[in-house]
Amino acid sequence: MYKILTFLLIILSSINYNWASSNSPESIIEGPAKELFDNVKENKEEYKKDITPYYKIVNDVLAPILDYDSLIKQILGKQIYSTTSEKDRKRFTNALQTQLIKVYSKTILEYSDAKITILKSSSKPEAKIYVVYTELYIGKGRPNFKVNYAMMKNKKDNKWKVVEVIADGIRLVKSLKNSLAPEIKEKGLEAVIRRLESEVT
Numbered sequence: 001m002y003k004i005l006t007f008l009l010i011i012l013s014s015i016n017y018n019w020a021s022s023n024s025p026e027s028i029i030e031g032p033a034k035e036l037f038d039n040v041k042e043n044k045e046e047y048k049k050d051i052t053p054y055y056k057i058v059n060d061v062l063a064p065i066l067d068y069d070s071l072i073k074q075i076l077g078k079q080i081y082s083t084t085s086e087k088d089r090k091r092f093t094n095a096l097q098t099q100l101i102k103v104y105s106k107t108i109l110e111y112s113d114a115k116i117t118i119l120k121s122s123s124k125p126e127a128k129i130y131v132v133y134t135e136l137y138i139g140k141g142r143p144n145f146k147v148n149y150a151m152m153k154n155k156k157d158n159k160w161k162v163v164e165v166i167a168d169g170i171r172l173v174k175s176l177k178n179s180l181a182p183e184i185k186e187k188g189l190e191a192v193i194r195r196l197e198s199e200v201t
Contacts, residue, residue, distance in 0.1 A: 025130045025151045025160045026118055028065055051105050058101045067154055067161035068093050074164075074173045075180060076189075084189060092189070095196035116147075128152065130160065 039057060040047065047054050072093050073081045081089070115137045122131040129150055136145040150164035165172040184192050 025132050025149075026121060028151070028160055028162075029116070029118060029132050029134060029149055047105075054105050055098075055101050058104050059097070062097075062101065062104075064159075065162055067152065067163050068097060070152070070161075070163045071173055071176075072096070075177045076184075077177070077181070080184065080189060088189065088193060091193050091197065095193060095199075099196060099199060
């Protein structure tokens with residue numbers, strides 16, 4: 001699971017969050033993310049000692065473009081999601097979100113030269129689901145990484161947001177669900193939330 005998360009976050013690091021206000025799905029995906037990579041290069045030694053300040057920067061990149069509510073709903077499934085209190089949904093979301101941020105923060109240094117290229121889009125802008133096909137260059141001598149983004153317009157702010165990522169044929173949300181579902185079934189959601197919370201403190 002964490003290999004997929006690592007690549008997801010590296011890919012999302014190519015997004016320039018100053019572009020997130022655009023109505024074009026492609027404009028949300030593309031961009032060099034100079035804010036992130038330049039920041040890492042300038043503060044590399046400081047982050048090696050204490051990476052905590054970088055977490056907020058990462059969150060500022062991911063929050064505007066990931067539809068966390070949709071992701072959590074898919075991961076938990078309709079039944080568990082509908083019977084879970086809003087408080088516990090928020091706890092689960094926050095814990096998982098923080099874990100994603102930590103995974104990203106620890107891997108971006110290795111992939112600071114990653115570049116993303118948009119290959120094509122499969123849908124019209126008025127479509128409910130808009131798919132953007134991309135290819136990620138992660139370094140000389142390494143094979144390019146193909147990634148598809150499924151995006152939907154968020155009902156709250158009417159902006160395109162990522163609801164699923166398919167990395168070299170592997171679906172992120174499905175991978176997360178398959179990883180967490182057995183534990184939730186065996187131990188209960190509360191136990192899983194507590195474990196996730198303990199891992200991000």
